[in-house]
Amino acid sequence: MNATTTAQVISPEALLQHFQGHRSLTRRVIEAFPEKDFFEFSIGGMRTPAKLVTEMLSIAAPALQAIANGDNNPYIEPKISETKQAYLERWDEATDLINDNWKKLSVEDFGEMFNLFGQYNFRVIENIFYIIDNEIHHRGQLYVYLRALGITPPFFWERER
């Protein structure tokens, strides 16, 4: 990674910390679900927690892998065995993959166009914001699921482990 020598609205390092802070919170939301509800609960015909988290896992680390290495592999939903523990292990693997690939990005890279998954042709920063925002969006939905189950979710503003 190039050193950031000029003033930045946000530096690559701070944006990674922001991203991983959100991912740490999402991990605690996954942990808060009872095992059965993680795979079965839903409101209004929406996806189960497991399906929403599968989407997050199919985007975040694969996207960073693709961006940092310039590949255009298509979007694939991973098959994950039907235990919450398997999801948490995948989550932690993704955390490391994101960190490793992030280091390969220069400040200039964030402004480059990149056709993510051979389908989403936007600037790298726009694709990264989409990944973060999509996770916040679906995690907000998981907060409603938890409340409907009578479970108090973690505080939204607590990001560090």
Next chain:
Amino acid sequence: MNATTTAQVISPEALLQHFQGHRSLTRRVIEAFPEKDFFEFSIGGMRTPAKLVTEMLSIAAPALQAIANGDNNPYIEPKISETKQAYLERWDEATDLINDNWKKLSVEDFGEMFNLFGQYNFRVIENIFYIIDNEIHHRGQLYVYLRALGITPPFFWERER
């Protein structure tokens, strides 16, 4: 606003567009609620749409006003008359206030510490991310409310008016 002459992870102009794109989507989510449900609907003891949107209105434009003008006024929830139309009008006023105050920020300002509402002492970019993320989080919850009401929400990825 100072011109951005060096490479940026994200420029102030692009971050404003990102922010307002989200706000445009939230406006359409407000519009999607039936009048009565906007003020009464809830799941799991959570706040009504009106209360969640009141929080968004009490943060976004007042925060930008405070940051751009260096004041430490406390957080105040506005009183808004009980019609959806009144909320939409407040929303549009906030859009203009955010645009006007954003122009006063230099790239360097985003890295400065600022004690928002005399209470949240973080870098300006961190406070701005908090505002955007909090809106995405609660809007995600409003998507569940709409689905539970049998209403199809707008597409998450459509941001422009």
